[in-house]
Amino acid sequence: MATNDRVISGFQVNRPLLTGGVALTAIGTLLSATGTVVVCAALIAAGRSWVRGLDTPPTALAQRALREAKVASNAGWEAWRTEHSSPN
Template sequence: MATNQTTSNGFQVNRSLLVGGVALAGIGSVLGAAGAALVCAALFSAGRSWVRGLEAAPAVLAQRALREAKVASAAGWEAWRAEHGSAN
């Protein structure tokens, strides 16, 4: 009975199994974290390669898209005003 501990209500815990389970869970957690780090590194590297391969920088693409959105918004507003005859 050296590996089992008995409490007053009869609940028995096998310490060797408990320690083994905790050890395996710890090892699994470390391996999972290492795997997640490798996945993040691979995705980061692929993203950097993809950005380098673009013909224009992401900031330039964002500025172009914003400018196009403003022009489209102004055109829609002008079309609405022409349809409804509003002076605003």
């Protein structure tokens, strides 16, 4: 155990350097988070502007696509039933 004690006691950290590294890491993290918020705000503003400029709102496009999908599904189902109907 004396050998392990010597290895552990020989490990000395330069505290001012460690403190500086921690401070720089904290500052970098805050700057990164701030940059991320600014980029997200810019993208959201651009997206809202783009949606406002559309001729047809996205909800109307989604409703139309859903209606078309239902019609296509029903047509496919009817075609399958006609093709595979039993004589009974």
